[in-house]
Amino acid sequence: MNLKLNFHPEFCQDTLCHSDTALRCGLDNRCPPDLLHNLGRLSVLLGDIRQSLKLPAGALKINSGFRAEALNAKVGGVPHSQHCLGLAADVVCPEFGCAYELAAAIAQLPCEFDQLILEFGKWVHVSIAPLDQIPRRECLSIFSKDEGYLEGIVKR
Template identity: 40%
Template sequence: MNAAPLDPSAHRLSPHFSLAEMTVSATGSRLGLSNLPGPRELATLTRTAERMEEVRALLGNLPILVSSGYRSPAVNRAVGGSSSSAHMTGHAVDFICPAFGSPAKVAAHLARNLTAFDQIIEEFGDWVHIGFGPGQRRQLLTARRIRGRTRYTAGIEGV
C-alpha cells in the first residue's frame, strides 16, 4: 500500500516551520512546477527546519519569513539557481527576520553566534541565505549585483 501524499499545509517539519513554507516558490507556482521533495530531501529538509529553530532562537524567537527553502531541480532552473545549489538537497534556506533587523544585521549576528553552518550569505540587501550542508565550511559572503551580474565578496559587514 502506498503512503498518502504529503499535504504541505498540514505537515510540520519543526515547531515553527511547515513543509508548505519550506517549499514555497512563487516562480514554481506561477509556472505550475511541482516543488515537493522526495524522501531523502524531506529528511534533510526536516533537519534543516530543526536547525532553523536554532536560528530563530538566536534571533530572539522572532518570526522568520522563508522566501526559499527546498527547490526541485525544475524550480531551481526556473529561478536561475546554481546547478549545485544546496536548496535542491534541502540544506539551504533564504529568509528574513524583519523584527530583528535588516538582512545585513541578521547575517552579522548569526555569523558571530551560530556555531555550525556551511554558508551565510547576505544577498543583495534583501535576504539571508543560510546553508547547513555537510561541508560546514563556515563560509561568510556578501552578494551584490554589479552591472547585471552577481558578485560575491568574502565576509559580512560588521563581522
C-alpha cells in the first residue's frame, strides 16, 4: 500500500508516540512503519477536533497515543487496544473544561471518529476506524470496569 503520510503539524509522530511510562521503563514505543498511515489519520482527526473547538495550539493534550504492545500491557490497556494500531488517543483539555465537557463537545462535531469514550470521568478516548471500515461515531462512557460501557456521553 502506498499511502501518503499526512500529519497535522501539532500532533506529530513524536507527540503521538511519547510516553513517560515507556521512557521510565526503557520500552521502545516507536510506531512501526506499517502503522504510520493510521497514526497520520489520527493526527489529522485530532487537528480537526482542536480547530473545530477553536482551541489554541497546545490546548488539546495527548495523555496516551500510540502504544506498542509492551507499553499497552504495562499501562493495563485492553488487549488488542486501538492504541496499539495507532488508531486511538486519550486526550484532555483543562483549558476547555472537564473530560465530560470535552467529550460532549466532540460528540457534537461533524468529524469522523469511530469511538468516543468518556473514560472514568478523567479523559476522553477518541479513535478512528481502520482504513477499510466506516467510522461508527459511537459514543460511550465507562466509570468502572465492573459496570462496563454505557451508551452515550454520560454526566456523573
